[in-house]
Amino acid sequence: MRAKVEVFLKPGVLDVQGKAIEGALHGLGFGDVSGVRVGKTIEFDLMAHDRAAAEAEVRSMCERLLANTVIEGYRVEVA
Amino acid sequence: MAKAAVVVFPGSNCDRDCKTAIERSTGAKVEMVWHQETALPAGLDLVVLPGGFSYGDYLRSGAMAAQSPVMREVAAAAEKGLAVVGICNGFQILAEAGMLPGALMRNKALKYVCKAVGLDVVNAQTRFTAGYAGRREATMTVGNGDGNYFADEATLERLEGEGQVVFRYKDNPNGSARDIAGVINIRGNVLGMMPHPDRAFEPELGSADGAILFQSALASA
Numbered sequence: 181m182r183a184k185v186e187v188f189l190k191p192g193v194l195d196v197q198g199k200a201i202e203g204a205l206h207g208l209g210f211g212d213v214s215g216v217r218v219g220k221t222i223e224f225d226l227m228a229h230d231r232a233a234a235e236a237e238v239r240s241m242c243e244r245l246l247a248n249t250v251i252e253g254y255r256v257e258v259a
Numbered sequence: 260m261a262k263a264a265v266v267v268f269p270g271s272n273c274d275r276d277c278k279t280a281i282e283r284s285t286g287a288k289v290e291m292v293w294h295q296e297t298a299l300p301a302g303l304d305l306v307v308l309p310g311g312f313s314y315g316d317y318l319r320s321g322a323m324a325a326q327s328p329v330m331r332e333v334a335a336a337a338e339k340g341l342a343v344v345g346i347c348n349g350f351q352i353l354a355e356a357g358m359l360p361g362a363l364m365r366n367k368a369l370k371y372v373c374k375a376v377g378l379d380v381v382n383a384q385t386r387f388t389a390g391y392a393g394r395r396e397a398t399m400t401v402g403n404g405d406g407n408y409f410a411d412e413a414t415l416e417r418l419e420g421e422g423q424v425v426f427r428y429k430d431n432p433n434g435s436a437r438d439i440a441g442v443i444n445i446r447g448n449v450l451g452m453m454p455h456p457d458r459a460f461e462p463e464l465g466s467a468d469g470a471i472l473f474q475s476a477l478a479s480a
Contacts, residue, residue, distance in 0.1 A: 193409065196365050196434075245326060248319055248355065250362040251409055 183226050183238045184257040187247045188219030222246055226258070234258045261287035261480035263305040266333065266349075268294045268324045273310035273346065273457055280457040281307070284470035285477045294327040304480035305342045305473075306333055308349030310402070310455060320363060320405040321351030330356055342386060342476055343449045347403055350441075350451030359442055359451045360418065361410035363403075367434025371404040375465060376454055377429035378440055382422045385443055387450045389478065390471035397468035399454035401432055401440075406453040408435035408442075418442060426452055 189195045195217050202216040228234035235258045247254040263285075265277045278289045290300050294313075299306065314323035324330065330352070337343050337358060345353040353359045366372060377398055380391040391397060410418065415436055418424050426441035433453075441452030456469025 193364070194367070194434075196367055196369050196407075200369055245322065246318070248322065248362050250354075250360075250411075251364060 181226050181228050181234050181258050183224055185222040185246055186219055186255040187252050188217055189251055190253050193251050231258055261304045261477040262302050263287050264290045264292045264300055264303050265307045265309055266292050266329055268313035270313040270315055271309050271311035276457045277307050277309045280460040281473050284460050284473045287477050294329045296329045299332050299336055305476050308345040308352050310347030313348055321355040324352045325355035337449050340448055345451040346455055347453055350453055353451045358449050359444055360414050361408055363405050364407040364409050365405055366407050372432045373402040375400045376432055379427045381427050382425045385425055385447055387472055387476045388425055390475040398466040399456055399459040399469050401454050403453055406433040408439045
């Protein structure tokens with residue numbers, strides 16, 4: 181199975197990279213852009229037969245390493 | 260004789276500075292401990308997690324190092340009361356390991372900040388800061404890109420209330436919440452700080468204020 185994890189800063193946590201990108205987009209004339217948030221995507225193969233079990237395992241990975249839940253949230257997709 | 264250990268992660272770059280700083284400020288014996296070790300040296304009075312860029316800051320600063328074998332031993336020793344100081348990347352590692360509250364985020368201005376900073380010693384009653392009691396301030400340098408301390412409001416309130424905010428910047432260089440430069444755990448034996456005492460242990464370095472921290476930490480050893 182292929183797992184896809186998206187990690188992003190929680191709402192309310194200042195995303196300074198997002199702010200900088202937003203400013204740059206405005207500078208390029210894309211003035212209608214707002215609310216830019218920067219995250220990361222982590223993808224990997226996982227030996228698993230049961231999708232629910234795989235998803236639970238990936239969530240555990242997020243809690244323990246892939247995301248810092250003090251500042252970050254995550255979304256998990258397993259297919 | 261007092262004995263300290265400095266943990267060396269791949270990408271640490273202040274490990275030897277820490278060793279020299281501790282030796283010259285306190286006369287303690289300092290052992291270097293590789294991150295793959297599964298035991299700490301016997302008879303330690305202090306463990307220092309040094310600054311640097313462990314694992315190239317991959318994923319998040321300190322995230323990979325926090326999972327290394329030696330960190331299980333450091334956490335277990337801290338549970339038993341051993342004094343642990345994390346400096347800069349070491350602070351990031353302690354936060355990532357869950358040994359200190361909060362997280363260190365990208366600096367507010369998105370710039371690496373490297374300069375001398377004035378600090379208020381907010382709590383001079385810790386085992387690391389008792390030597391600052393008569394002065395309540397210090398000058399050390401910072402050098403970080405991810406030094407922006409973050410914790411939610413409830414955590415910040417609790418830290419303030421419990422005296423866990425140990426150092427505060429006089430002039431905030433990185434956007435840290437409430438100007439926080441260093442925090443200690445509730446038990447008072449694990450300290451994390453972004454400024455470098457290891458770069459301020461002799462007047463020739465511009466400040467000798469960092470020596471006081473190592474002297475305080477090992478005063479009872």
